[in-house]
Amino acid sequence: MIKSIIKIKETLIVTALILMLFFASSIFTSLHGSADELQNRHQVDFTFTSTGIPNKNRTYIFLNYAKAYEKIKNGDFSDKDMASSSYQEALQQAPNPAGPNFISVSYPDVYIGPGKKFNDFQTQGILTKLIQGRAKLIQSLNETSSGTINTYQAPKNQFRGFQGKVTSKKFTDASGRLSANLPDGPTVIIDANGGSSDSPAVVGFVNINSDTKKQTIDTLNPSSDISLKVENLDGKTKGAADTYVVGIGDNFTYHLQISSEQLSANNTVTLTFPANIILDNPPAQLGEAIIPSTNPNVKSYQFAVAPQDSDLTMDINAHIGPMDPGVAFYQNNTNTIYTASAQALSDYSTVNAQSESVTTSGINFAMADAKKEKLVQGASYILGKVVNGQNYLYNKSGQWTLVSSLDQLNPTNFLLLDGGNRYVISQTAVHPIPFNSQIIGFNTDRAKQVNASLIQIYGLGKSNDYFLKEVTAADGYALQTKTSQFSVDWSKKLSPNDGRFNIESSISRASVQSSELNQKIDDYATGYNEYHVLDVSQSNSKQALISWGLIKGIALILGMVIIMLVAMLVILVRKK
Structure with a gap:
């Protein structure tokens, strides 16, 4: 009896498995089409960018609209197509005087319907317009409830596409790449992070075939036609x-x-x-x-x-x-x-x-004695740059003047850069550096004195060939005979943490600075608004800072040694 029950259970289980396999096979065939269609797939490597910047950790959906494309291109609409609720709804909302079954795309000249034919370029444009405005109609013409959806993982973890609802998210890698196994035919690429079901964010259109190996899609410039x-x-x-x-x-x-x-x-x-x-x-x-x-x-x-x-x-x-x-x-x-x-x-x-x-970019300077780490005032400078080996100086009219020599200049012909001022290239007006009155313990007199040591310049391009020529010495110092070379920079980098862009520049990062001087400058902000030391002594500012820092370090070590020796002596005396 027990054996008979076991056999009956085994028979039922096998029968259930056969039915499940048959049912799954039917579902698979209805969703994906014939076996021949499944074989016509091609591995395609995509790179997604935004004006050249990789689109990292983005999800893209690939919609194969081969059936809808052919129907629109050849005007081949069946009675079933035109009887569908989405087709009838489009007829009511966008009729066209050309005939009772024609739907307007761009009224009144462009319309789709039985017998109306288009070339490939026109069909692609019409299909894209309808996807973004009449998605339900295109889904109906394509004979799928939500398009033939294929979504894929980055190259190291490929993911085969499927039809129907997207149940998991797949992302591009750090270089904006992903690899997809796609079927033949016109394929619309949609950004899953934008748009809506009625008006999806179309970022590309690719006709997949055996020659489609690699594709670069710039989502801000998706068309090769402009x-x-x-x-x-x-x-x-x-x-x-x-x-x-x-x-x-x-x-x-x-x-x-x-x-x-x-x-x-x-x-x-x-x-x-x-x-x-x-x-x-x-x-x-x-x-x-x-x-x-x-x-x-x-x-x-x-x-x-x-x-x-x-x-x-x-x-x-x-x-x-x-x-x-x-x-x-x-x-x-x-x-x-x-x-x-x-x-x-x-x-x-x-x-x-x-x-x-x-x-454009710029730079901030703090006039100082680098050895003493002391802010100074009184110096004046002329701004210059080197272009193709020739020297140009910035004049009072906001223009760059070619000069044959930097010796024996007449300073009155050029704009003099003085402490306490903000200079914007091409503007003849000079603007005082504003006070940062929001800081705790703000003092106007002190702020004026500190600002008199600061110079801000904005409106410079990226280059390593700028310089300042000192024409008036700082108070209590000799005139500098050598020019002070400097670089202006600006960069935008993608943060590995949150995917946002971080901007850095010669304003936000000073290559030569002093922590002691920074504490005296009210609007100094680390990584945001920093000041390059403009040394008024004859020593190179960077070397001077390093040397002075080294001296302070040695002095600190010697002081600690002396304290330890004194402590040891005290202990020895007490023992005696």
């Missing part, structure tokens, strides 16, 4: 992959390019620049600038482009304009990082591009 690049700048001025560090007034060029495919239809092109970017003799085609009432910090130019067979290119010369001296001086102020953008809008597609950023 680009806006910063040109005519030395690569040495880059402070990050996406940022050039230039002097105020230094010239550079925005290079706009729009493909002939995008221009196969009428386009409206919009260029947007930060208000502080000055365009030099802009092309007449741009027209007059438009300053939005909602955002006075930008200015836009809009113009129409008729269909044409060739790419559109445009060069726009520009420079960073004068700045409010009260805004510029702290290196974490992202308001001084300037980025331009471009958009080309046609009935079929909208493409966007973002330029590299441009910014």
Whole structure:
């Protein structure tokens, strides 16, 4: 009897397993298609960036819309497609006068429906527009409840895609890379961290086939049909992959390019620049600038482009304009990082591009006797830089003047940098360094005396070739005959901890400084607003600080030895 029960249980278990396998096989086939379709997969290595900066720890979803793509391209809509609730809803919301079953994409000229055909470029644009505006319709045409979703892990931990709900998150690695095993066909890439189910954040479009091996997707410049690049700048001025560090007034060029495919239809092109970017003799085609009432910090130019067979290119010369001296001086102020953008809008597609950023930097000085670690006053300097082996000095008009020799200069021809002042390149006005009255125990007289030893300069590009030429000696000191060389820097680095960008510059990090002097400066802030020692003695400031520090260290050790010897003597005397 017991044996019979055991056999019955075994039979039931085997039957249940067979049914489960059959059911799973049916589900798998209905979700993924035929075995032949599953074999047409390709391993693709993706790198995701934002204007060249890796997109770390981001989740991306790959939606294969091959069925919907072909239906739209060939106008091949079945009765079942047109009878679906999503199709009927779209007809009610966006009808088109061309016929009862046509849905408007860009009213009235662009519409989809039975028999209406498009080329690949047009189809891609229409599909992307509908995904972002009518996601339910595209899902229905693709015959999937939520698209054919494939999400993947970084290269070291590959993850095979699946259809239906995303139940786990997969992230890009530190270089913005991930590897995906994707099926053939048009694939839309969506940022899982942005958008919504009704309007997902589309960051790329790739047609997957056997030749698709590696793909780089710049999420801020996802289309190859438009680009806006910063040109005519030395690569040495880059402070990050996406940022050039230039002097105020230094010239550079925005290079706009729009493909002939995008221009196969009428386009409206919009260029947007930060208000502080000055365009030099802009092309007449741009027209007059438009300053939005909602955002006075930008200015836009809009113009129409008729269909044409060739790419559109445009060069726009520009420079960073004068700045409010009260805004510029702290290196974490992202308001001084300037980025331009471009958009080309046609009935079929909208493409966007973002330029590299441009910014500027500066430096703070504390006039001091490096040996005595004492702040001093009274010295005056001329600012200079070396360009291609030639010396340029900064004049009273806010310009750089080429000089043949640094000897026997007439100081009255140049702007003199004195203690207590803040200087912004290209501005002739001089501004006093503001007091930090928020500190505990603030004293106005003391603050004036300390500030008289400080010089702040802002609006310089990244370079190792700046110098200060002393033309008036500090009170009680001889005139310096050698120039004081210095570097200006700016960098943006991704934090390994929180994924945020940290900005460092020659304002936030002083290469030669004194902790004793720093304590006397009211607006000194470690890693934020630091001061480089400008030595008024004949010794090199860095060597002087090191030597003086060494002397103090030796003195401290000797003092400790003497104390120990005295203590030993006292003990010996007491024992006697």
